Every structure is written in structure tokens, then in C-alpha cells.
Amino acid sequence: MPYTALLSALSSLPLDGYTSDQREALGTLYEYIEEPSPYALFLLTGYAGTGKTFLLRTIADLAQRVGLRVELMASTGRAAKVLSASTGRPASTIHRTIYRASTQMQEEGGSFQLGRVSGATPTLFIVDEASMISGDTGEMT
Secondary structure: OHHHHHHHHHHOOOOOOOOHHHHHHHHHHHHHHHOOOOOOOOOOOOOOOOOHHHHHHHHHHHHHHOOOEEEEEEOOHHHHHHHHHHHOOOEEEHHHHHEEEOHHHHHHOOOEEEOOOOOOOOEEEEEOOHHHOOOOOOOOO
């Protein structure tokens, strides 16, 4: 199980160079992975310049090292470009990652549909600036 390997990698991470807040965040992440929420969502928050992106890069590197696929996403193309530059990893918009053009759209200009990430590899999704995302799913009842 990659999550067990991720726990092991987190616990053996040398913490020199991390601030006390960053060490606390890594500890909280460890606890979250060990006892996950039924919502499978972990929020990393903090003021600008507190090292969130540095932690994201660390977490993404560890996750990939233990066999998890890592998807970095942001709400806009510009934000994805900044995220990619600051982490040294590819990033894209949330929509590009999770939506696919429907067959109808390809043929006659239809709509998008929610796609599935292909492959059986467990995936860690990291969304930067998640506060910019609406909670409205746009579903019609």
C-alpha cells in the first residue's frame, strides 16, 4: 500500500531546515494519512510566505518516490504556471485535469463530462489556492 510507504517516508524525513509550523503541518499530515477522514481531504493553510509551496514540493516528491501518481492543479492557467515554476513539476488547471470533452462535443460542439484519472496507480491530487474554488458543483436536480 503506497500510503504505508508514504507514512514511512514522512516519519524518516529529516526536519532540519523546516520551521516549527512546517514540522507541525507535516505531523498533522502524518496523522491524517494514518487515520484518514471519510472525506479524503487534507487542507494545508497559512499566510503568504510561510512555506506552504515548499511543503507541497516536499510532499509531492515523497509521494512520487513511494509510487503515488501526483497531480498538481490550480484554478487558473496562470496559477498553474506559477505552481509549476515554484515546485519544479508539471501543473494544470483543475478543469483540464478532471474534465474530458464528451463524444457529442467532439462531433457537434456539445459539453464536457467529468472524466476519471486513467490507470490503477493511486493518485495524490494537490490543489493550490483551493480557496478560489466554488463549492457549487453545478448539478441540476
